[in-house]
Amino acid sequence: MPWRTPPSTHTAEHPRHPPAPDPRRWWSLVLLCLAQFMVILDITVVNVALPSIGADLRLDRTALTWVVTAYTLCFGGLVLLGGRLADTLGRRRMFLAGLGLFTAASLASGLAQAGTVLVAARAGQGVGAALLSPAALAIITTTFHGPERNRALGVWAAIAGAGAAVGVLAGGLLTQYANWRWVFFINLPVGIGVAAAIPVVVAATRPARPAGRVDVAGALAATSATAAVIYGLVTAGSDGLGATTTLRWLAIGLVLAGLFVAVELISREPLVPLGLLARRPLVAGQLVMLATSGLLLATYFLASLYLQRLLGYTALDTGLAFLPAALATIAGSHLAAHAVSSLGPRPVAAVGFTLAAAGALLLSRLPADASLLVDLLPGLLLATAGLGAGFVVATTTAMTQIDHNQAGLTSGLLNTGHELGASLGVAVVSSIAAASLTSDSLAGEPPVGGFDQAFLACVVVAAVAAVATPWLLPPGRPPASDRPLFTH
16 A cells, blocks of 8 residues: 545644644654653663673573563553553643653652662653653654654654664663663663753644543553563573473463454444554554664674673773764765655655665674674664664654654554564574574584574574565555544
């Protein structure tokens, strides 16, 4: 189904011509992206600080795993509900509520004196992120119009791609020169500043949807299904994809997903109208997001461990090595945002995933004693630049010409794809590279062998995506009109 203009039916919410641009819109973009940057940063920044956290709070490996997992589970599991609440209760209201909760939970995390308190606070951060992130993207989508929207979504996509790399650097700097608690305290001035400025630059609007009954059964089923799948994938990272615990949680997630569909079919006010999932732009954008986030987080995961385990880099040195990757992601996103407006998403996705495949191919030939500049950076820069373009394609495709009544829900679906893709990517490559991750030698093979095989798997996935995405994505350029493709 190509991009198409809907029938000539106009309402007050979707006028024939877009409203006059808000002169404060670019400031609002800066603040919203800054808040999203905190959310993405907190996915990876804690990983670098885990050894210090474990030593200070006397936590074992299982407890340390929950410091990371509690955030991921609550963020990925609740983001769909957060998107629906943004549509029904107001986007700015839910953004500020999520930001306040995220900031307060960051303070509690930094002050934690026990592992249980830290895990609970990390869960609070995840809930705040699940409310904040879809509301922010919905505000951007409904504030910007035409080609400006593609540029704004390009900035948003760059934050999504670069935040993970900057998290590694920030974690190394704060852990080495301050204290692991500053990994969380750094969020306080940002959260307070953004919360104070948002009411000045983002106008309060009536909820996009009339407040009605919340689909509690659907929300519980969706949250439980997403959380079960993410937990299964997190478990696969340590136990393997074929482990009984992994398969059990993935099976539970699939059963709950089936229950969710059944509930939505009979619900009078479903959490997710199933017709929305039949929209080609949304489905295609979700699949591109799944592949892009999976490949990017897998690449960061493998490169980070390669630098530390095989080359002996410190956490700070590893973070500095990732800085060029963050810049490459931003550059790829910037170029893609302009290219999507003029060429459409198909060629941009094909080029982006081709670059990612070429970069992963170079990384799959890493020796055990590689040079950072000669052996690692060329492949890492190619891969991250290409995947930066992938984030732009995913976001602009899924969020273009949506019904404004469903902007929050659509952004929640897109964020769910991001979290599932990230968990899946790390789970798969950690299983493939298990031999290199758990021991220093492998029966006659160099320890780098597992890394090389995992990067080869990334080559295959990126190459398949480069071929498949032009068929999945709508042809042509996204239409300039802001009227939705479908209304419900």
